[in-house]
Amino acid sequence: MARSDVLEPGTLPPGTGELRARVREFLAATPFTPRCDCWLTGADPAFSRRLGERGWLGMTLPERYGGHGRSPLERFAVIEELLAAGAPVGAHWIADRQIGPSLLNHGTEEQKHRFLPAIARGECFFAIGMSEPDSGSDLASVRTRAERDGDGWRLHGTKVWTSGAHLAHAILVLARSAPKDTDRHAGLSQFIVPLPAEGVAIRPILGLSGEHHFNEVVFDGAFVPDDLVLGRPGDGWRQVTAELAYERSGPERLLSTFLLVRLLHARADGPAARRALGALTARLWSLRQASLAVAGALAAGETPDVPAALVKDLGTRFESEVIEVVREHAGVEPDPASADPLARALAEAVVQAPGFTLRGGTNEILRGIVARGLGVR
Template sequence: MPVSRKVFTPAAVAASTRAWASGSRSTIAWSPFSCRTRRAGTGGDRGHPLNGAAESLSTILFFKIGSNLDRPSDVRKSGHVALSITAVDEPPGALGELRREVAEFLEREIAAGGFAPEADAWMSGVDPAFSRRLADRGWVGMTVPVRYGGHGRSALQRYVVTEELLVAGAPVAAHWIADRQMAPGILRNGTEEQKRRYLPGIARAEQFMAIGMSEPDSGSDLASVRTRAVEAGGGWRLTGTKVWTSGAHVATAIIVLARTGDGGGDRHAGLSQFIVDLPHPAVTVSPIITIDGAHHFNEVVFDDAVVPPSALLGRRGDGWRQVTAELGNERSGPERVLSTMPLLLAWARTGAFDADPVARADLGRLVSRLTALRQLSLGVAGRLAAGEDPALEAALVKDLGTAFEGEVVEVVRRHADPASGTVPEGLAAMLAKAVLHVPAFTLRGGTSEVLRSIVAKGLARR
């Protein structure tokens, strides 16, 4: 397959996809270590000199949606396209097989009415039954060690599954926080008792968790939290209010950041984390309804909630370090890039760009940016899996990724005006919902201003 190294332009992306459609029928599978092509129907890999991801992702994107940049093309007639992020210790093609397995499962779920694809479903799509169906297949708690009820699989295997869930717009919000942040946090900081108590339930999608960080007067300035935990009767007594707490209404536990000391003038000191089981007689969870009428945010009030000493997660006073490590998982994952992918795919399936060079150029630019962002996200995922704390890079993924997601919505809105009467009903509904969600993209997980401050300070120290 002829490929130009100048891949980060709309013209090059278009040329690449046209070349694929012209008859070569090869796909490029990007990995951190090499770039390979796979001939459809052969299962074989062959090396390719291209050292980048844009060609790969453009091919995958447009054959997933059943069309390329110039004309409709049936993916089922052309051959299955699978991205393979090949780790050094993975057999060639193994991750591609996993991706295909997940994609086919999701196709069956959609066909059977198991769920309807939605943009931003990782945040708003709460379906505990669907989460358990994923767990039954070993796709929740994938990186949790087997001895704690997990599956002992690699971070890249989990990344592959995560991408497919996001691209499909699957309702994964019920288990998302527990799987993404809390399982790694408990593995890193928890006691043996906490690991054995909570991790098996997370892997079975029975233990759903929320994060109690933001407060009415402490959002982006997280170090100013006022929720307090004081020692009482051999345990702890928590008092305070958390807001914008995703999934607390379905959570079976919440991890709370609270002040346990004055810190000696250092706002980042004197903070600790606690695991509070829900429901709790002194904890009140109240819904916060968003502008689209949905309920995924909550206010959580701790009214002298007493918890045992075993509720302390990690070391007393080490909460800030623990939280920042958890935020690395929250800020850098593919959901910061792919949450609006179902909307982009729904628009692209209409073929609206076939005769519109402006729309085609806009789509090409989005694909190019998506490629670079995905590569950055993968890099951070690798460092997190190695036990590093890439706070700067994670902040970059979140800042650039959420800006990209907002641009996806803007591009689709510009080219798919529901008032025209030609936009499919499903696309119009998804677009209307996504438009309402856009303002929150750059707020949750840290505002863009705070993230850029993290980047600036991090660069100054290098």
């Protein structure tokens, strides 16, 4: 098979067509209810375990840690199919997308052997403790404290919008482990907190539709031993910055509303609807090429934080535009209780849309990252 790091940008390695076909066969034979924003709102632990059994979790992890030694571009093909189908991938999503690579890059051997095989089996789910009240996307302003206590640390603080914390077996927490000085990015560390844990309270934050996938997580003296510090104390900012490239550039930043495109295609009636669908398809293809290029850079060992920020900005705006096109041309009203899959999916998308350009970093923050990368800020 051709090495992924010598492929032209925006291309997939040979053999991914066969892999894609196997995923489609699995999805056709597996009962589930397709939904928009499935990587956030569609959590089914049993479905995640089935993916693990087929080798479709932990794909890029080395075999010695329970992974499968596949390339990021092969993984890209698999998750494209899962997202396009609206499959319930939310339970394992964060662990597979970014915690696995972060542990691989920064974890100790003990941490790798403890968590990575279980992630690859679909038996260990993670949440991310980054966002905080009143901080927005400014991660350097975190107020959660990590205070030294014997052979470990005590965590004090609050995290919000913590996706899937109520299902997670562990949470990766960014906290300030040294007093803030002139360098706001210094003195931050990452801590692995197995769940449930004494001193950790997880409180639901319900969405507009009453669904529960967000949480507030409060740390009140939770103890983290030294062997569960990820990387070196004080190196958290560098680690988080690398981690965000995985979070911001994947196909989930383009395909949260792709189910609507598929359903509109099945009933597009008239030249106006077909033109609108063609315009969406052309834009989606160009965004996909950009997302693939970032995946290729990650496969080559690069840290493409600026391209990833650009993909996330453009992709999440596109997802909201899909909703408007469908509302204009589908001839249905959003209805979460409808028997019509399009009306139901449209309702799901409308409810989730306010968060598209916020989660993973607001568009304003992302444009600042791009501006700095271009040297114009």
